[in-house]
Amino acid sequence: MNTPNLPSSTASSASSVSKEGSTAPLSSGIINGISRRFRGFLPVVVDVETAGFNAETDALLEIAAVPIHMDASGIVYPGDTVSAHVKPFPGANLEAAALAFTGIDPHHPLRIAEDEGPALKKIFEPxxxxxxxSKCSRAILVGHNPAFDLAFLKAAVARTGVKHNPFHQFSTFDTATLGGLAYGQTVLARAIAAAGIEWDSSAAHSAVYDTEKTAELFCAIVNRWKELGGSPV
Structure with missing residues (x-):
């Protein structure tokens, strides 16, 4: 979640990005080394947009995910985006301030949202x-302050009973922490600017846009660390 308040040419290698809300599958690609790079975990960048801060009571409205791939030379890059608009679950709280912040109208007729269960399956299957x-045993959620995103993801899984959640139950990679380490910036927009990545503030607070930009930031940091000789792969 992008809460309010190393230039590298490999930061955003070409990736085939699906349209928001599409069902296009993610490409498996050639990512053999990524299992060794992250101890058997597959980094998957996730962002959720919600109607509040309480994962148990407030609605999950959007979710997007981007898996991280690795090429034969050990450079990581974002994979394809998968995303879904989500209908508020029955009885969900909708905080007016949160909706004003994200600009999401949960009841817009053109939103093409789906129930939490089908939305999670759309994200999890690819x-x-x-x-x-990839020979990875589990996905590890990458996000900006990812405890927020993981909490909403887990709450939706608990509500729906969806099986085979691919994500580790508590471990995450935090780009706020990594951005502070690499660039001295913990705010997503500022860390992205420090990394030399393009940022459009008018597009922010869309799950797809925030996920894709967070994926670029994560890859920029990991690849820069490799350039400096710190990567084991």
Whole structure:
């Protein structure tokens, strides 16, 4: 979640990005080394947009995910985006301030939202496909202040009973922490600017846009660390 308040040419390698809300599958690609790089975990960048801060009571409205791939030379890059608009679950709280902040109208007729269960399956299935091809045992959620995103993800899984959640239950990679280490910046927009990545503030607070930009930032930091000789792969 992008809360309010190392230039590298490999920061945003070409990736085939699906349209927001699409069902396009993620490409498994050639990512054999990524399992060794992250101790058997597949980094998957996730962002959620919500109607508040309480994962148990407030609605999950958007979710997007981007798996991280690795090429033969050990450079990481964002994979394809998968995303879903989500209908508020029955009885969900909708905080007016949160909706004003994100600009999301949960009841807009053109929103094409789906229930939490089908939305989670749309996100999880392609991630599991990438896991199979990567020799990774589990996905690890990458996010900006990812405890927020993971909490909403886990709450939705608990509500729906969806099986085979690919994500580790508590471990995450935090780009706020990594951005502070690499660039001295913990705010997403500022860390991205420090990394030399393009940022459009008018597009922010869309799950797809924030996820894709966070993925670029994560890759920029990991690849820069490799350039400096710190990567084991």
């Amino acid at each position: 991630i599991r496909n990438v896991l199979k091809g």
